[in-house]
Amino acid sequence: MSKKEKGRIEGKGVLVRGVIICIAAAIIASLAIAGSAAEQTSGTVNVTVNAPEMTRAGEIFDASIDVDNVTDFNSGQFDLSFDANVVKVTEVVNGSIDGKTIPVDRWERMDEDTIRVFLAVSGIAGVSGAGNLATISFAVVGKGGDRSVLDISEGLLGNTEAEEIPAVWVDDEIIVGPVKVEVNAPEFVAVGGTFTATIDVVDDVANFNMALFDLSFDSSVVNVTDVAEGSLDGTAIPVTSWAFIDSNTIRVMCELSGVAGT
Structure with missing residues (x-):
């Protein structure tokens, strides 16, 4: 557990756990701040x-x-x-x-x-x-x-x-935290039809600014045709990029402009 020592150590430890589905390890690393133990x-x-x-x-x-x-x-x-x-x-x-x-x-x-x-x-x-x-x-x-x-x-x-x-x-x-995030899709779909799956933030979240996640599926059954922006409490969450990692997985990045968060 990270600590801060009064008058001797001014560092502050923060342990951040991923709250987005399949969040990349690089993001976790960028949010981790090295802490200092008490002497x-x-x-x-x-x-x-x-x-x-x-x-x-x-x-x-x-x-x-x-x-x-x-x-x-x-x-x-x-x-x-x-x-x-x-x-x-x-x-x-x-x-x-x-x-x-x-x-x-x-x-x-x-x-x-x-x-x-x-x-x-x-x-x-x-x-x-x-x-x-x-x-x-x-x-x-x-x-x-x-x-x-x-x-x-x-x-x-x-x-x-x-x-x-x-x-x-x-x-x-x-x-x-952690904040619960889940995929919401219809239980049944018609052969040859189209459907939409949403990535829902179930719990209240504070100061949200960006997200990165992978979504995997069986490409012999379904395939992704588009990824559209989301919304949190009426604020649009832009999809800044998405791409196929392989035939069965896409990677999606969302980011708000500015630093205020929502």
């Missing part, structure tokens, strides 16, 4: 947002706030920011380190895009080990292709001596 120095712990790489519209998912090798942890707090047009927080629950509960003392909404979480361990013994500080549940309200960074900031960890525990705070990112 840890001696005496410093990593606090990492750990969320699924991909979610679907309408789903609920959990993001844990993971910590490694903390010593005598007693209290802490952090802010978590996100795109409220893509995800919304529904719940924040206790964490666990080395089998011991890390209570969420309270959490509050700073604004529609940010929550603040406070942690407190009762007693003075403190907790040591690895685990997670809290788990945050999100509802996905965005469309396919939307994405949101889960940005952790304003973090502070304290030990039993009322000293700050040095930490590196690492973000994560989620992508809404």
Whole structure:
């Protein structure tokens, strides 16, 4: 999973999965951005947002706030920011380190895009080990292709001596998808007749700009005579090119002019 390290690594990892039928590997490669893993120095712990790489519209998912090798942890707090047009927080629950509960003392909404979480361990013994500080549940309200960074900031960890525990705070990112795309054709056709098959985008999609797909068929049964433009939410989707790859397969490219997407 791709991460971004605060104050040390400014790279951001994005894993994009194809959502168009038979999408070419070259397109996937062009959308992949190399990520950077968190580095840890001696005496410093990593606090990492750990969320699924991909979610679907309408789903609920959990993001844990993971910590490694903390010593005598007693209290802490952090802010978590996100795109409220893509995800919304529904719940924040206790964490666990080395089998011991890390209570969420309270959490509050700073604004529609940010929550603040406070942690407190009762007693003075403190907790040591690895685990997670809290788990945050999100509802996905965005469309396919939307994405949101889960940005952790304003973090502070304290030990039993009322000293700050040095930490590196690492973000994560989620992508809404994959979008379902299906071929829609009549079940029966007449011998010698013609018919039309559409390539339908079943799920809501955000910021669509281009598509590439192959469509294969049995050329002894049917053959392609034309490929016409499509439409998404009333916006024309031009077919910029199509060609026979072999007698049984065509390759189609669609692209919107400009960069706004639909």
